[in-house]
Amino acid sequence: MDRLVVSTDVxxxxxxxxxxxxxxxxxxxxxxxxxxVERTGGDGGAGSRYAMRFSWWKLTYTAHSEVTDVDPPYRIDWRVVKDIDAHGAWQIDPLDSLPADAPADAESGCEVRFEVQFDAESADASAVSLPAMVSFGWVLDKVTPLVREEAERVVKRAVRDLEGRDRPVRLDVDTNSAEL
Structure with a gap:
């Protein structure tokens, strides 16, 4: 199972x-x-389901996910419910004190971690309609490294919206995979 964790201070x-x-x-x-992203069930908390439509190159795919547990305001757990074995969480931990490089007007902060674990080999090849002469293995080889880029992009953009300003965002990235 591949694991990727992206964290930063917010x-x-x-x-x-x-x-x-x-x-x-x-x-x-x-x-x-x-x-x-379309919510297909629930109120946003545990048990809520989402249909997330992705597109890359000539491919489109709708991932179906579910919020499996919440611990407000510290954790949101989720999983993909079909076509691939994948799950993860958002973890929010209050900072005991603000670091020296925090913005001057910052009153509070927390470390935010996005974690995803997935088994690329568990992906259902029939879930994606591939162009002629394109193998599912080729697609997996190309898409797997994009997981890291996307996680980093999502975290940086979310920080900008949360704080209401652009700033350099330091990301800590940890993975157990040479392919990520």
């Missing part, structure tokens, strides 16, 4: 960050490959 209180991250339909604004 200068907002945990409750604000949690409510912001719980609003999954907003994510389409942060991703280059996510065209739309």
């Amino acid at each position: 200068y907002a209180d945990p409750e604000t960050v949690y409510e912001f991250l719980l609003e999954f339909p907003r994510y389409e604004r942060y991703s280059e490959y996510l065209d739309s």
Whole structure:
């Protein structure tokens, strides 16, 4: 199982960050490959389901995910419910003190971590309609490294919206895979 964790400091209180991250339909604004997000069930909390339409190259795919657990304002767990074994979480931990490089007007902060675990080999090849002469293995080889780029892009753009300003965002990236 491949694992990727992207974390950074956000200068907002945990409750604000949690409510912001719980609003999954907003994510389409942060991703280059996510065209739309539609809630297909639930109220946004545990048990809520989403259809997320991705497109890359000549391919489109709708991932179906579910919020599996929430611990307001500290954690949102999710999983993909068909076509691939994947799950993850947003973790929000209050900072004991603000770092020296925090913006001068920052009153509070938290460390935010996005974690995803997935088994690329579990992907259902029949879930994607491929052009002639294109193998599913080739697609997996090309898409897997994009997971890291997308996670970094989403976190940076979410920080900008949460804080209401552009600033250099330091990301800590941890993975157990040479392909990410």
